[in-house]
Amino acid sequence: MDITRYMPVLSWGRRYGRKELSADLIAAVIVTIMLIPQSLAYALLAGLPPEAGLYASIAPIVLYALFGTSKALAVGPVAVVSLLTASAVGQVAEQGTAGYAIAALTLAFLSGGFLLVMGVLRLGFLANFLSHPVIAGFITASGILIATSQFKHILGVSGHGDTLPEMLLSLATHLGDINWITLGLGGLSISFLFWVRKHFKPFLLKLGAPEKLADVLTKAGPVFAVIATTVAVWAFELQTQGVKIVGEVPQSLPPLTLPGFAPELLGALLLPAILISVIGFVESVSVAQTLAAKKRQRIDPDQELIGLGAANMGAAFTGGYPVTGGFARSVVNFDAGAETPAAGIYTAIGLAIAALALTPLVYYLPNATLAATIIVAVLSLVDLSILKTTWSYAHADFSAVAATILLTLGLGVEVGVAAGVIISVLLHLYKTSRPHVAEVGRVPGTEHFRNVLRHDVQTHPSLLTLRVDESLYFANARFLEDLVQNRVSERTDIKHVVLMFSAVNEVDYSALESLEAINFRLGEIGVGLHFSEVKGPVMDRLKRGHLLEQLNGKVFLSQNDAFRELTHD
Incomplete structure (x- = not known):
């Protein structure tokens, strides 16, 4: 057994040198600066104390660096998973209680366990059943929900609700309670952060700053x-004017913690943990593959499951909550020049130092600033153009996206995730249950066969050739059976039917029975059934049954051979 497959650190660690060390340290400094406020903000989103965000960004990063395969992926709390955590844990415990924190640890434990099992069993392919349009719809809806959920902190009012209508109604009923100082801090923070994203780097470059420095300052x-809002609250004692602040954050490294193992708690959190695992894995692998492709590298999705599973286990035993690979921080890590996963380890060290030494400095940090950080970050996830794109490309995909967005906004993220999974599977079944089957003829002067509706081709009245452009299985086998029956019923001069199998990669047992039924019915009316261009693995499978023994016709190596023999051309 190749142990480096399960511990990639043993592979890249052997080649680690001064060049990699320098690049990784620079990337770690930049990412650490970015993660300190982001980790605090995402803990707030998850309904946990701010230090939980720091804790969830230390041990998980180290464990992923040891077991993961991406050189640039930065693991930790992310917006969508934080929202899912708040939704799931809020169903079993009240926010602010010890039970809430234990439930968050348990959720990370279950999520990590599920990911590890999937990785050991090499089940990474299951994530492919979530279609991209559905994922895009869910993330867009989640971004809207997350941004809306943070406006209570911007306005300085109470608010609740897990769905968009509930949140909006709650905000509307508390508009008379707006704290205008809080609104000023939050509004200025949002405006500043948007300005920084778009205009700060060009401004610094115009002043003559080096591009690398401009990048770091922008991030x-x-x-x-x-810093600005914390100093303002401290200097003017704005907390006495109703401005809610972070307050005391413990100065400590991540503590050793234990998740809860009560059967009722495990049962209540099992399904949310599975949904969080799937969504987190899909998001993480998408980011990792995109970044790896830019450097002609590759990742192993099954080993990624193990890396993410280990990271979540680490979070469960060190005071954190579910984590995954984040898009923004991973892109920053990549752009900053990270050469190996060791950059993540150095980032964890930086965050550990922050947890020990810098937490007193955030005592006066207003919650409105953290909310502004979240709002600006998640609005980049909102992509309503996916509706227009899918509508113009495929109405079925549009329906899936629209349904996922509406269900997530109207019924909550858990229903949205579950609906996304179900819609993805149903969409796949719908598309493959009606496979594209084209009647083909020979292009004059060639041995090529094309669709009779698209090309000027040669056909013969006694021959019907159908090219099946999909593997045959239980969901679409009856469709082909009915199609052949209808075509033969419409044209009484047909003497031969050829099924062109050049695009068929598999025939399951249900489809085999349908082919046998087609053969029997055609034989009863004196029509021969033939196959052409059958792939080797499919032919091997067909030989195990009785179809070929009872076949009314022949199996041809090429469609041209079938056309020439059956039409005597």
Whole structure:
């Protein structure tokens, strides 16, 4: 057994040198600066104390660096998973209680266990059943929900609700309670962060700053907002004017913690943990593959499951909550020049130092600033153009996206995730249950066969050739059976039917029975059934049954051979 497959660190660690060390340290400094306010903000989104965000960004990063295969993926709390955590844990415990924190640890434990089992069993392919349009719809809806959920902190009012209508109604009923100082801090923070994203780097470059420095300062935009608003609250004692602040954050490294193992708690959180695992894995692998492709590298999805599973297990035993690979931080890590996963380990060290030494500095940090950080970050996830794109490309995909968005906004994220999985599977079944089957003829002067509706081709009245453009299985076998029956019924001069199997990669037992039924019915009316261009693995499978022994016709190596023999051309 190749142990480096399960511990990639043993592979890249052997080649680690001074060049990699220098690049990884620079990337780690930049990512650490970005993660400090982001980790605090996402803990707030998950309904947990701010330190939980830091804790969830330390041990999980180290464990992923040891077991993961992406050189640039940065693991930790992300917006969508934080929202899912708040939704799931809020069903079993009240926010602010010890039970809430234990439930979050348990959720990370179950999520990590599920990911590890999938990785050991090499089940990474299951994530392919979530279609991209459905994922895009869910993430867009989640971004809207997350941004809306943070406006209570921007306005300085109470608010609740897991769905968009509930949140909007709750905000509307508390509009008379707006704290205008909080609104001013939050509004200025949002405006500043948007300005930093679009205009700060060009502004610095115009002043003559080196591009690398301009990049670092732009990424540190949230830190500037944190410093400015924290100093303002401290200097003017705005907390006495109703401005809610972070308050005391423990100065400590991540503690050793234990998730809850009560059967009732495990049962209540099992399904949410599975949904969080699937969504987190899909998001993480998508980011990792995109970044790896830019450097002609590759990742192993099954080993990624193990890396993410280990990271979540680490979060469960060190005071965190479910984590995954984040898009924004991973892109920053990549752009900053990270050469190996060791950059993540150095980032964890930086965050550990912050947890020990810098937490007293965030005592006066207003919650409105953290909310502004979240709002600006998640609005980049909102992509309503997917509706227009899918509508113009395929109405079925549009229906899936629209349904996922509406269900997520109207009924909550858990229903949205479950609906996304179900819609993805149903969409696949719908598309493959009606496979494209084209009647083909020979292009004059060639041995090529094309669709009779698209090309000027040669056909013969006694020969019907159908090219099946999909593997045959239980969901679409009856469709082909009915199609052949209808075509033969419409044309009484047909003497031979050829099924062109050049695009068929598999025939399951249900489809085999349908082919046998087609053969029997055609034989009863004196029509021969033939096959052409059958792939080797499919032919091997067909030989195990009785179809070929009872076949009314022949199996031809090429469609041209079938055309020439059956039409005597």
